[in-house]
Amino acid sequence: MRGGGRPAPCSRGRAERLCEGGRLRAEGRAVPPTHVLITGASIAGPSLAFWLHRAGIRATIVERAPAFRSGGQNIDVRGVAREVLRRAGLEDAVAAATTGERGTRFVSADDSSLAEFPVTGSETDGPTAGMEVLRGDLARILLDAVQADVEIVHGDRVAAMHEDADGVAVEFEHGAPRRFDLVVAADGLRSSTRALAFDDVRIRSLGLEMSYLTVPRTAADDDWWRWYPAAGGGSANLRPDRHGTMRALLTETTDDRGEHPAAERRGASTRSAAEQRAHLRRRFAGAGWESERILAALDDAGDLYFESIGQVKAPRWSSGRIALTGDAAWCASPVSGMGTSLGLVGAYVLAGELASSDDHRAAFAAYERRMRPYVERGQDLPPGTPQLANPRSRPGLALLRTVLRAAGTPPVRAAIGRLFAPPADEFALPDYPRLQRVA
Structure with a gap:
């Protein structure tokens, strides 16, 4: 990774302005951006930086975590997002980092199988996709692909932004103020950068909380x-990784459903890590299966992460020189199966439109025009999601187990796979000449 010094200040003449990087800007005429600030170093942010660099546009990433975050659960790359990785030349690297997950098995308290949904040859169907990878592993691949060409600043975040005719003056929580042509927020569901420029974003709560952690692997x-459906609207999950451990997930339904302002925190997002550990111990005590094993690992889990699941509803994805992408723009939620794929595709399209236009306003409009229908399909969850898969009553739980047994038979499994497959292929990926790989 390379650091970046503070750029020289702009010198302003009567008819023209010499701006950061020595670029000539004629008054009143739009010119293409040469330096973009991206907030967030998970998936969408590094992916956008990759494509901007290929287009010849300088990118700086700022990430509030003090160092690279290697944690995270299984995510999947589906449909046209696989083609984005192919065009980036990264598909083989991601395929080599997959978890080896064979499929999804719903189990009873004694670990006997209720239904199995094995991985298929499809790039879209099934709970387990053909390309399952840990969030941290995918982020590492993306960052490795850009770190020689992109400035990456850890341990800081945007504190204020002031837009003018030439760019955006950005104040940081710790670093010195700097200027950029554009700012793109890619820092997640509860983006702090988004909150500085957009006051009309809402979050649609889905009535589900998730807690993630890594636990030791055993011979069993x-x-x-x-996936163990527990009583009272909860579930316990264990998934393999490629690092000799297991990724655990505890979920629980809540009554928090409906839209609220993005700045308003609810449920799990209001608790400290200590409060969440205590909450999980109360909630899952005596739940059965491997619940006690997961609870016993809470104190030693350095990667405990928890969230109230929701979808971002943003009426616009740009305001002047500031834009949104990834979960900050449209979070579809983990239950959609589309979060990572939308992030990869959206970054590619945003970079492509910026590379194809001298006017950032036109580029932002084209990006939103292309992506919004795809995002809306990705946010359109099957009826009853996620409550039907997490019944609270014992009769509802018994019914779910009966349905799972039937759904696990080959003909029904195939039909369900087609019916509930995420719409990952329902997008015509544009060709952008300036993003083509140079031999």
Whole structure:
């Protein structure tokens, strides 16, 4: 990674302005951006930086975490997002980093199988996609692909932004103020950068909380995603990784459904890590299966992460020189199966439109025009999601187990796979000449 000094100040003449990087800007005429600030170094941010660099546009990434975050659960790359990786030349690297998960198995308290949904040859169908990878592993691949060409600043975040005719003056929480042509927020569902420029964003709560952590692997563990539906609207999950451990997930339904302002925090997002550990111990005590094993690992889990699941509803994805992408723009939620794919595709399209136009306003409009229908399909969840898969009553739980047994038979499994497959292929990926790989 290379650091970047503070750029020289602009010198302003009567008819023209010499701006950061020595670029000539004629008054009143739009010119293409040469330096973009991206907030967030998970998936969408590094992916956008990759494509901007290929287009000849300088990018700086700022990430509030003090160092690279290697943690994270299984995510999947589906449909046209696989083509984005192919065009980037990264598909083989991501395929080599997959978890080896064989499929999804719903289990009873004694670990007997209720239904199995093995991985298929499809790039879209099934709970387990053909390209399952840990969030941290995918982020590492993306960052490795850009670190020689992109400035990456850890341990800081945007504190204020002031837009003018020439760019955006950005104040940081710790670093010195700097100027950029554009700012793109890619820092997640509860983006702090987004909050500085957009006051009309809302979050649609789905009535589900998720807690993630890594636990030691045992001899009894295999390479299936094991999903245990627990009483009272909860579930416990164990999934394999490629690092000799297991990724655990505890979920619980809540009554928090409907839209609220993005700045308003609810449920799990209001608790400290200590409060969440205590909450999980109360909630899952005596839940059965491997719940006690997961609870016993809470104190030693340095990667505990928890969230209230929701979808971002933003009426616009740009305001002047500031734009949104990834979860900051449209979070579809983990239950959609589309979060990572939308992030990869959106970054490619945003970079392509910026590379294809001298006017950032036109580029932002074209990006939103292309992506919004795809995002809306990705946010359109099957009826009853996620409550139907997490029934609160014992009769509802018994019914779910009966349905799962039937759904696990080959003909029904195939039909369900087609019916509930995420719409990952329902997008015509544009060709942008300036993003083509140079031999």
